[in-house]
Amino acid sequence: MAASSWLFVRARLLVRALVLVVLLAGVWSITPQAAMSLSGPGVPKNVILFYDDYPTRGDPQFQVTLQIAKPLVTHIDKKGRPNDWMFDSFIFYSMWLYVTRKPTQAYIDSWISYLFDGQQVANLDRAVDSAKKALRNPDYQMNIFLALPVAYEAVDSSSILNNADKVLSRWASLNPTNLRLTGFYWGFTEDLWFDGSATILPTISQYVHSKGLKLLMIPYLSAYGYDRLHVLGFDYVTMQPNYAWDAKSNATSFAIVNKSIADGYSDGVEFELPYKGGYGPMCCGGDWRVNLKTYFDQAQSYNWKSTVLQTYYEGSGISLMGRSSDVNSRNAYEMIYQYIASTR
Numbered sequence: 001m002a003a004s005s006w007l008f009v010r011a012r013l014l015v016r017a018l019v020l021v022v023l024l025a026g027v028w029s030i031t032p033q034a035a036m037s038l039s040g041p042g043v044p045k046n047v048i049l050f051y052d053d054y055p056t057r058g059d060p061q062f063q064v065t066l067q068i069a070k071p072l073v074t075h076i077d078k079k080g081r082p083n084d085w086m087f088d089s090f091i092f093y094s095m096w097l098y099v100t101r102k103p104t105q106a107y108i109d110s111w112i113s114y115l116f117d118g119q120q121v122a123n124l125d126r127a128v129d130s131a132k133k134a135l136r137n138p139d140y141q142m143n144i145f146l147a148l149p150v151a152y153e154a155v156d157s158s159s160i161l162n163n164a165d166k167v168l169s170r171w172a173s174l175n176p177t178n179l180r181l182t183g184f185y186w187g188f189t190e191d192l193w194f195d196g197s198a199t200i201l202p203t204i205s206q207y208v209h210s211k212g213l214k215l216l217m218i219p220y221l222s223a224y225g226y227d228r229l230h231v232l233g234f235d236y237v238t239m240q241p242n243y244a245w246d247a248k249s250n251a252t253s254f255a256i257v258n259k260s261i262a263d264g265y266s267d268g269v270e271f272e273l274p275y276k277g278g279y280g281p282m283c284c285g286g287d288w289r290v291n292l293k294t295y296f297d298q299a300q301s302y303n304w305k306s307t308v309l310q311t312y313y314e315g316s317g318i319s320l321m322g323r324s325s326d327v328n329s330r331n332a333y334e335m336i337y338q339y340i341a342s343t344r
Helices: 003-024 066-073 104-115 120-135 157-174 197-209 250-260 288-302 314-323 327-342
Strands: 046-054 074-076 082-085 089-094 140-146 181-187 215-218 234-239 270-274 309-311
Touching: 046 314, 066 074, 066 082, 066 120, 066 314, 074 120, 074 314, 082 120, 089 181, 104 120, 104 157, 120 140, 120 157, 120 181, 157 181, 157 197, 181 197, 197 215, 234 250, 250 270, 250 288, 270 288, 288 314, 288 327, 314 327
Parallel strands: 046 089, 046 309, 089 140, 140 181, 181 215, 215 234, 234 270, 270 309
Antiparallel strands: 074 082
């Protein structure tokens, strides 16, 4: 799926989300579950969402290679030398696993094979190994969330858990020593519109927890059912402000996200940081730099560095920033790094 098409999907979701803000008032009467107070070694804090373009291969930047992973695993200086850790957690996800793409089981099996036989997980493992040596930190492991694949024609707990078992089996066989499997990312939907969500998700979360793993979701702004995600078993929830995809640049969306965090429905925010080129934002007159600065200004205003965790959209663009000789790109990469450092 082309990145521009994916941006259209997210923009379309924003329109639907604005309507749902009104509808949700009074849909459920739920006692909010307090945001999770998880801390300690191996607990995710800054999570990079990496979109793969398998199987299209239209853009080589959407693949996990040593070159692309390096600026995400470590902070690199202008000469490409690592001098600190960057993101502590990594999500493996394919654009084609989203519900609107109607992923088939055949595609899912192929994608799982690509992750492992195609060296995607292994490449990240090697990148972390190299970073550990450069930073002289031999015990470090990066947290990993693997997308939980859902076939469009089989949205039931049995089929979904069968896919989970396939992924877990391949992970165990590879046994990447520099990566820590932390949990699964639910990326099939960004809301609870799908039939059976109230029964399917608790079953899935119970199974995931039985394996000692966590479940993560990144709903769009005021997504349908966002206030039930913790109740249904999600351990981590970060909400998209969708500011980047709003041509009107309406900053009130940040206040809505902050209220969700304060109410205990979300554990943090997703920083939507599309880069320049064909993948840029719709807000801010299309200026990716203004968009990026706005997100971090809002984070400072709401003190989001103290939240449980934050996720970042998306890996290939941020990697390009770090590897660029362009002053604006390097400044943006530094701004992201400085924020990450402030959360530790």
